[in-house]
Amino acid sequence: MAIRKFGTVVAMLACAAPAFAEAAPKEKEVWITIGTDALEPARASFQQKGLALPAPALEKGGVAVLRVRESQLETLAAAMHDKLNRCAGFIAHDTEQQALAAVEGSTAPQSLASLVSYNINNGPSVNAMLSGVQELNIRNTINSLSTNWTTRRYNVQSGADAATWLKSQWTTIAGSRTDISVAFFAHSWLQQSVIATITGTTHPNEVVVIGGHLDSINQSGSTAAAPGADDDASGVASVTEAFRVAVANGYKPARTVKFMAYAGEEVGLYGSNAIATSFKNAGTNVVGVLQLDMTNYKGSSYDFGMVQDNTNASLNSFTTSLISTYQPGLTWTNITCGYGCSDHASWNSAGYPATMPFEATMSTDNPQIHTAGDTLTYTGGTAANSVKFAKLAVSFMGEVAKGATTGNTPPPVDSGTPGGTINTATFDATLKAPRCTASGAGCDSGTLLNGRGGLGPEVNRPNTIGGTCVDGTSGTYHSDESNDRLKVATNDGTNLAAGKQVTVTATVWAYSSTADTLDLYYAANASSPVWTLIGSYKPAGSGARTITATYTLPAGATQAIRANFRYNGTAGSCTTGGYDDHDDLIFSVQ
Structure with missing residues (x-):
């Protein structure tokens, strides 16, 4: 094959201060x-x-x-x-x-959270809280935040006053509960972030975060009106309603839940970055973060836009499972929003798993944000669209933090019922590929697949059933293509079984977002595989990327999935390009 690429050159310039005019006053x-x-x-x-x-x-x-x-x-x-x-x-x-x-740490932040099995098994408590979500409460919070102050900018007194008001509202919701606290997270600017904490009953050191940003901005000038009804009073109102129904139903989570209203998001994620960094420095074990930024404008035919970049693939998949389970009939699509587009990026950068469902696609979002026109009136004077986000926050809280509402029994925290164990594969010398022989909720290849065809640390290559599909050997490890990890797991946390919907998570090293494609296949019989295409997927960019897909398990006691990662070409279970990588994962199914 002709040479088709060159090494990536990373330009590193000397760290020097920008040259400003000497007459300019000294400024931070x-x-x-x-x-x-x-x-x-x-x-x-x-x-x-x-x-x-x-x-x-x-x-x-x-x-x-x-x-x-x-x-x-x-x-x-x-x-x-x-x-x-x-x-x-x-x-x-x-x-x-x-x-x-x-x-x-931006290319592949290491997760600081301990491994958690995201599973759905807390229906009675979640449904009890869902039934209490009220549009009027969300509407009233949006209305108060967007009309009581001309602006909620992070560095003016009205922004600080809005934080004080919200802290008072959350303190009232908390009532006399001794396991709940409401406090400011102090910043060096006027507006403070607000955090309400419900301490976990059995796993208090494991933390679930649900947040939105409190500040608003008008891009035409610092003194212009910035009601910010949708951006992001709607998100804060959705978080507030989730907090309210939790308390109203006597909900006591197993894991600690923190509801957050971040200061200074509009000027570079100031508040959330400070909080996430402080949690990282303290070694706080945050097991899941839900970000709600703009929830009350339905600009798309889809109900949710699931942000794929700077988020956690497993948590994204789990969140869409929550939608399917607790709000059947609602739809979602995958979107990207770019670096640092909202507070989830702060948590992701700190190494914590985060997810962000959005109100639209990026091209169909609210056209009035960052203007004086971002009012409740513009969204019809109702908070109807925010209701589904508040309900998603409730289901996220109930199924990640577990615990129970009054009168219900808390489910197991670390595993589903039955199952819940994600097994780590070992190399099967007979089938010549990674295999999980024990039953469980999933199977993970771990580090066995890292690399390609002698490039990198991949052992037992090519790691395909029977060794019959070999890898391309062109290029350089982690400059060119490789499939580094495969995982398959049920969406509901129960054991792998025929008829169960599962999510395949592939970790790849991509050279190009346009030329590279991942073909995912499954086979009902790993001993004599007949490969069925799940789909073909493009990485969101170069470098380390995760790609997910779902399918329904067929009947068969020992099944397999295959990742065929190729440079150009067409879909196939065993393509022959010099930069192509092929890997299998074998697992037991009940």
């Missing part, structure tokens, strides 16, 4: 991380305003580090919204060290 400067795809649009927007965007101090893995004046953050936020339809689109850091650390 901050370090930001931003997607490299946003640099040119942002630079053009700055030039239109007579400003210069500093050169990056570092670019790596599609993320750049810049040093900017704090006063320029709103200009940058406006550019992200105008040019790329992102909100905010970057992450602000107090120090260069923090920014550089964020970039170093």
Whole structure:
């Protein structure tokens, strides 16, 4: 094959402060991380305003580090919204060290959470809370937040007053419960983040986070009206209603649940980044984060847009299972929103599993956000669309934190009923591929598949049944294509069984988001496989990526899935390209 690619060159520029005029008053400067795809649009927007965007101090893995004046953050936020339809689109850091650390971990943040089996087995308690969700309560919260103050900007007194009001509201909801606390998370700017905590009964050191951002912004100027009814009073109102129905139903979670209203999201995820970083530094075990940013505008035919970038694939799959289970008939589609587009990115960057269901696709979202027109009136004077997000927050809380409402029995925390165990595969010398022989809720290849055809640490290559489908040997480990991990698991946490819907999670190293394709197959009989295509999928970008797909298990005691990761070409269970990788995973089915 002819040479088709060249090594990636990472440009690293000297970390120097941007040159400002000597006459300018001294002003606080901050370090930001931003997607490299946003640099040119942002630079053009700055030039239109007579400003210069500093050169990056570092670019790596599609993320750049810049040093900017704090006063320029709103200009940058406006550019992200105008040019790329992102909100905010970057992450602000107090120090260069923090920014550089964020970039170093940006391609594949390591999860700090202990392994958790996400499963659905808490129906009685979840349904008890779902029945109490009320549109009027959500509407009233949106109305109060969007009309009581002209703006909820992070660095003005009205933004601080909005946080004080919300803290009072949440304190009232908590009532006399001694296991609930409501407090500010202190920041150096005026507006504080608000956190309500329900301490877990049996696993208090495992934490579930449900949040939205409290601040608002008008991109036309710092003094302009910014009601922010949809962005993001609607998300905070949805979180508030989930908190309210939990308390109203006497819900006592097994794991600790923290409801959060973040300050300063619009200027670089200020509040959530500070909180997530503090949790990381403290070694806090956050097992799942749900972000609700804009919930009350239905711009798409789909009910939910599931953000795929800077989120956790397993948690995304679990969240869509919650939709199917507790709100059947509602629809969802996968979307991407770019680097730092909302607070979930702060948690993901810190190494925690996060998910973000959105109200629309990025091209069909609310056109009034960041303007004086983002009012409750614009969404019809109702919070009807936010109801489904509040219900999703309730089901997420009940099924990740477990525990029970008054009169119900709490389910097992660490496993489904029955099953719940995700087994780790070992190499089967007869079938010549990774295999899980024990029954369980899933099977994970672990590190057995990492690499391709002698490139990288992959042992027992090619790791295909019978060794009959060999890998391509062109290229370089983790510069060119490889399939590094496969996992199959039931969506409801019970044991793998015929008729069960399962999710396949593939971890790949991608060279190109356009030229690379992952073909996923299944076979009902691993001993004599006949491969059936599940689907063909494009990675969201280069580098380490996770791709998920679902299918229904057929009958058969020993089944298999195959990942065929190819450079160009057409779908096949065993393609022959020099950069193609093929791996199988064998597992037991009841």
